[in-house]
Amino acid sequence: MPDAIAEAPHPTDEELHVKHHFATADQQMDADTLGMWTFLITEVLFFGGMFAAYAVYREMYPLAFAATSEFMNVKIGAANTAVLICSSLTMAMAVRAAQLSRKKDLIKYLYGTLAFGSTFLIVKAFEYHAKYVEHLIPGPTFHPDNLAPQFQHNAQILFFLYFCMTGMHAVHMIVGVGLLTFLVINSYRNQYNSNYYTPVEMIGLYWHFVDIVWIFLFPLLYLIGHWHW
């Protein structure tokens, strides 16, 4: 709890947004936090299925994966990674601003997070388009240039995983952008202050989680071919 709350007179249950079935605001906050973390554990397992598939196939076809990975644009991937890390910073600052009842800062940082998140998605769309132009979409049209013939066959699997994993990550980003928009609208309506900032903090947790997924995806998909023993 921030210090500001101690100086203020005791807030009522209504100001604390305590729902009928909770005894205290603390109990509600605890439940919301545990609920969000539990949901994130579910998400870890959801992505975990694909990471498991990645591990199995990379073990089976290490050279094909390394060769295929060289088709990824490391510079763009690295730039996008930096963009996402910045978005996590602004998200953390937005949560802090909400805790301190600084409405202007809250809105500013939420817009910052939105901007970084949208930038990431737009860059990702251009990357997908480049892959399409280069015939790197798995399936009947899959014809990578400059790939050693012995890898042509198994290269599809890495690209399948690439599109599924980054695609599922992008879906989560789009949901996140929607949630941030919801936060911005409610912030203009003075919904969040030091008495009640649960949604900002919970959506913040979600946003950080989606960032962390990318932190794993970037090296696994982009960098393995650029590391020469």
Add this chain to the structure above:
Amino acid sequence: MATTYQTTPEAAAEEPVNYLNVEHGWKSWLFTTDHKRIAMLYVFSITLMFLIGGSFAMLIRLHLTQPQGLFPPEVYNRLFTMHGVVMVFFFLVPSIPATLGNFLLPMMIGAKDLAFPRVNLLSWYLYIIGAIFAVFVVARGGVDTGWTFYAPYSTTYSNSYVLSAAMGVFVAGFSSILTGLNFIVTVHKMRAPGMSWMRMPLFVWAHYATGLIQILGTPVVAIALVLVGVEKVMHVGIFDPNVGGDPILFQHIFWFYSHPAVYIMILPGMGVISEVIACFARKRPFGYEFIAASSMAIAILSFLVWGHHMFITGQSVYTGIVFSFLSFFVAVPSAVKVFNWTATMYKGSVTFESPMLYAFAFIGLFTIGGLTGLFLSTMATDVALHGTYFVVAHFHFVMVGGMVVAFLAGIHFWWPKMTGRMYSEPWARFAALMIFVGFNLTFLPQFVLGYLGMPRRYAAYPPEFQVLNVLSTAGASVLGFSLLIPIVYLIYAWKYGPKAGNNPWQAKGLEWEIQSPPTTFNFDETPTVTEEAYNYGPLEEKQVA
């Protein structure tokens, strides 16, 4: 909510305000966040899906009365697939948690509702959306892959409605995740003062363990189905051997959920049985701590045994040995429960009301189902039995003899609490007996058939198996008919049954201390718990109404 009416003064005089009569009109149901109303929505939805899945079962048994079968083989493939999909994902997984768990879990720990009431309602809507997909698939002619959606058949070769069925299961999976998430948070954060972990009813422990499996397992099957869907739509391969993909990887990912899922389907049933036996033996369950801990042990070990579904599908023998050992190991906590229930009844004041009859049936049938599971976790015998009716019989002993019977035990035990009315006990006993007889007549012959070598999932069989198959179909007819009887008398009781009072069984537990049917917030004041659970004494003189 626009359509809310005041009850008439006369009605109010005879029936105190409760969760059922506090509001009226369809909107008050479809937009409710009351865990009890959502539980009743689930009761009706899963019963409907049970009837659909049950009709497929009857058609399967009808088909198998003739060695060459009554329907064309393609139709038969769709029948057993739709039976499996509907029953597993739309009845068994949500059955007890979404109905009895939803209704009772907050009451049992002294809470006014689950932690996230709106999420709870969302889970029901997700279930309905998933069910609509499933019903759509049924209407369009079904799926023929088996309920397991094995690749590459599901991804490449099947021309049936795999995608819609997978979509339905995917969506219903999230309904299950949200239920589990709600239970976990509620148990952690919403217990009344004095309700320590070791004072929680075993029903709550079982649902907590179930919730863990739901949140850890279900997302994995969801992603497996997404990958199958992408592969099917885009004509690309991750499970396709043509590009170096591994179909067995699909089986690994699928069973990583689907084996724990059978414990999603049985743990809540074990919770119900623990409550029922304690009440009708009038004793605290023998070894309460061990039963609680065994639920948690099952939840953990269930994630380590999935490979026993793949002993004959190309998994390495050494992997198989480990999975075989762990599968034996997971039988230990289940056996702990069975022994403890039996020990609870020893020197107890046992009475034979209908919920207890179902509990007896559960112990016997689950023991047979569990022990035959050991045949299948032995690698050598599994090679002979895996592809046969033995597996069908084993699975149905656990799922029907276990979960459906436990569901009926729970519904009979808590129906007076849910509706405030008592059903006809003679009819209930008659139905319980018929279900037990019908069930055994259906599935005992299937053990023999499997042992003799009749393959499962085949549309035809050698003529020498006909007698046992006809016997099984006769049993299925008895079972199917007897399962309809409770539907009739329970609904009748809700409307016309005598008032049950708050605690017709003189049972212990917070849910029996409040009004029947309960008010919207269950408790006027948050109760303080001062005693252990199951503080049973001898039965007091029954009040004759």
